[in-house]
Amino acid sequence: MNTERKKRKRRKTDWSMVVIPFFAAVALISMISCFLTMGYYHLKEKKAEEALASAPVTYTQEEVDLLVEHAVQEAVDEAVQETNDDFLAQIRTRMENGESTVSMLRDFYPDNLVVYDKGKYVFLDILDSITHNNLSAENIRSDEETGEITYVSGEEVISHKGIDVSKFQGEIDWKSVKNDGVEYAFIRLGIRGYTSGEIVLDESFEENVTGALEEDMHVGVYFFSQAVTEEEILEEADFVIENLEPYEIDYPVVIDIEEINSNNARTNDLTAEERTQLVITFCERIKEAGYTPMIYGNLKTFLLMLDITQLEEYEKWYAYYSTEEFYYPYDFSVWQYTESGSVDGIDTDVDINISFKEW
Numbered sequence: 001m002n003t004e005r006k007k008r009k010r011r012k013t014d015w016s017m018v019v020i021p022f023f024a025a026v027a028l029i030s031m032i033s034c035f036l037t038m039g040y041y042h043l044k045e046k047k048a049e050e051a052l053a054s055a056p057v058t059y060t061q062e063e064v065d066l067l068v069e070h071a072v073q074e075a076v077d078e079a080v081q082e083t084n085d086d087f088l089a090q091i092r093t094r095m096e097n098g099e100s101t102v103s104m105l106r107d108f109y110p111d112n113l114v115v116y117d118k119g120k121y122v123f124l125d126i127l128d129s130i131t132h133n134n135l136s137a138e139n140i141r142s143d144e145e146t147g148e149i150t151y152v153s154g155e156e157v158i159s160h161k162g163i164d165v166s167k168f169q170g171e172i173d174w175k176s177v178k179n180d181g182v183e184y185a186f187i188r189l190g191i192r193g194y195t196s197g198e199i200v201l202d203e204s205f206e207e208n209v210t211g212a213l214e215e216d217m218h219v220g221v222y223f224f225s226q227a228v229t230e231e232e233i234l235e236e237a238d239f240v241i242e243n244l245e246p247y248e249i250d251y252p253v254v255i256d257i258e259e260i261n262s263n264n265a266r267t268n269d270l271t272a273e274e275r276t277q278l279v280i281t282f283c284e285r286i287k288e289a290g291y292t293p294m295i296y297g298n299l300k301t302f303l304l305m306l307d308i309t310q311l312e313e314y315e316k317w318y319a320y321y322s323t324e325e326f327y328y329p330y331d332f333s334v335w336q337y338t339e340s341g342s343v344d345g346i347d348t349d350v351d352i353n354i355s356f357k358e359w
Contacts, residue, residue: 091104101121102114102116102121105121106327109123111125111126112124112125112126113125113126113299113303113327113328113329115299115300115303115304117300117304122303122304124303126329127309129309130308130309130312130330130331131312131330131331132329132330132331133326133328133329133330133331133332135151135326135356137324137325137326139151139152139153140323140324140325141157142323146342147323147338147341148161148341148352149323149337149338149352149354150354151354151356158356159354159355159356160183160184160354160355160356160357160358161181161182161183161352161353161354162182162183162184162185162186162218162334162352162353162354162355163177163182163185163186163341163343163346163350163351163352163353164185164186164187164188164222164336164350164351164353165185165186165187165188165204165208165346165350165351166187166188166202166204167188167202167203167204168348169204169346169347169348169350170204170346170347170348171207172208172211172345172346173344173345173346174211174212174214174215174217174345175215175345176344176345177212177215177217177343177344177345177346178215178216178217179344179345180343180344180345182217182343183217183218184217184218184219184220184251184355185208185212185217185218185219185220186219186220186221186222186251186254186317186353187202187205187208187209187212187219187220187221187222188202188204188205188221188222188223188224189201189202189205189221189222189223189240189243189244190202190205190223190224190239190240190243191223191224191226192224192225192226192227192232192236193226194226194260194262194265194266194267195262195264195265195266197226197232197266199235199236199239201243205221205243209221209247209249210247213247213248213249218250218251218358218359219247219249219250219251220249220250220251220252220253220254220294220359221240221244221249221253221254222253222254222255222256222296223236223239223240223253223254223255223256224256224258225255225256225257225278225282226260226265226266226267227267227278227282228266228267228270228278229278230277230278230281233278233279233281233282234281234282234285236255236282237281237282237285237286238285240253240286241285241286241289241291244291249291250359251292251359252291252292252293252294252315252317252359253286253291253292253293253294254293254294254295254296254317255279255282255283255286255293255294255295255296256296256297257275257279257295257296257297257301257305257306258296258297258298258301259300259301259305272304272305272306272307273307275305275306276306276307276310276311279295279306279311279314280310280311283295283314292315292359293314293315294314294315294316294317294333294334295311295314295315295316295317296317296319297316297317297318297319298318298319298320299320299327299328302316302318302328302330308330315332315333315334316330316331316332316333316334317332317333317334317336317353318332318334318335318336319336320335320336320337321336321337321338321339322337323337323338333355333356333357334353334354334355334356335353335354335355335356336351336352336353337352337353337354338351338352339351
């Protein structure tokens, strides 16, 4: 019994001696195979990545659209930032140089007409339905010594020098005025008081019109209107016609439309339409009497106080005190470019004009 047990134990020990090394060898081989496999796939993955990196990339149309949109947006954002920085720098420099706000706005909004009125800035569309002038700021010439303005075509001066005067210029030596190159004069005939409503003949009218005509100068006249009704505007026109009867003038008869900076000015409550109809009535009565009617005003007059679309057929006299630009796209015949000019024969400052035609 013991002998049989010993034999079985010996056979078990002998089998273990064989099996254990066998499985150890199998495990070792498996581990080596595993490492080799991992190395193979790592190498294969690396080569695949390199291949993808060097291979052309393809995108769907949707992906391309998104990429383009993203790139455009980045470019726009960058451009906007640069533009904003440049714009702010411009504003700061121009303000430091004392430039006015309205001047800057006019540069920044070239497709509009910008007018300052009662603490606000009014932006107006430029109308193609109204006749535009063909004047170019590039053709304006300013004399460095005298500041006198001319308008040229090529090398030829095509503008005509004129003045407008009233009692405030005092006694005028008209011979000296003409010798200073003045071709014509607009002489104030009279006014209607902006509070009283009374029509008054200018104190120097007769003396001025006589003196200018004696020097064979072209003469026109103007009347400062403050009419508020059709009856009043006709009264003003008839007053002008009556006082012109003794004289032969060949330049326009002008209705002067200006804003009065007074709370009690009688025309303060007129609408643009009402004022426009009064101006038309005046011009038509002047035309019936055989004279050429004309309207005097500035930017605010023509763009805000009147409806310019109804006044196409009448001559315009435009007041704008600049020597570099007109800043008015519509047609006009006379430009008053300064109220502080100097002319021989007149001791005070005087308005100086240039016209682009003759009558």
